[in-house]
Amino acid sequence: MYKISDFSKITRLTVKALRYYDEENLLTPSFRDEENGYRYYSDADFQKAQLISLLRSLDFTISEVKDVLSGCEDPSDLSFYLEEKKSRILQNIEREKELMDHIDLYIKPRNREDNSMDYKIEIKTIPPVIVASIRYKGKYGDTGKYIGKIYKAVKNHAAGAPFQCYYDAEYKEEADIELCVPTSKPVEQPGINSRKLPEIKGITTFHKGSYGKINLAYKALLDYAAKSNLRCTTPFREIYHKGPGMIFKGNENNYLTEIILPIEEV
Secondary structure (H helix, E strand, O other): OOOOOHHHHOOOOOOOHHHHHHHHHOOOOOOEEEOOEEEEEEEHHHHHHHHHHHHHHHOOOHHHHHHHHHOOOHHHHHHHHHHHHHHHHHHHHHHHHHHHHHHHHOOHHHHHHHHHOOOOEEEEEEEEEEEEEEEEOOOOOHHHHHHHHHHHHHHHHOOOEEEEEEEEOHHHHEEEEEEEEOOOOOOOOOOEEEEEOOOOOEEEEEEEOHHHHHHOOOOHHHHHHHOOOOOEOEEEEEEEEEOOOOOOOOOOOHHHHEEEEEEEEE
């Protein structure tokens, strides 16, 4: 058995850390002297301390370490937890990249001028169109999860630029979205909807550039509708005439998106 001071030396954990881990029921000593409260640690405690140190060095939180210790019965279980942690780190990296791109919008002078972008607005009648689609609940940037599946089903029958229909009138973190690819004929594939969208009348405009400023195009359309005594209905459409590919993101400044808001006269 090891006194806490000796155990601190061999584990390279401070006495303060060992006391904290004890309070958190993360690493309790195998024996505690009831008379003086001294802690004594065993070889099994040493192995546990080594695992805790490893997990903490890999940025596992105390709560995450507890989950690992409670569910890790053999080395293969540890691999599962490490893979899960790796997945979370990759998600955080993607989120940080998005934040950096968003910051760049306010650093680069040419992007700061986007607030004054002049949108040309037209009223159009959009003809009916046959589409292959997937409707899902998710984030606005989740398109990439589904676009490949649709194009795989459509094969060489695609007949226009892909677009999304947004069924919520307001912004939502988990939105009701339908990803559509126009087709020359109906497509019959499991998990793919094939239907004919009806003719609609709507106000439209084009947004050139990254999706980070596309809200300005919506503002221009809604302002126009209010001035023209028009009521906008759902679903809104975003047609991606030029955008990221399925593998490469490309130059965001060259993205071209057509936005259509269906309208009714008030």
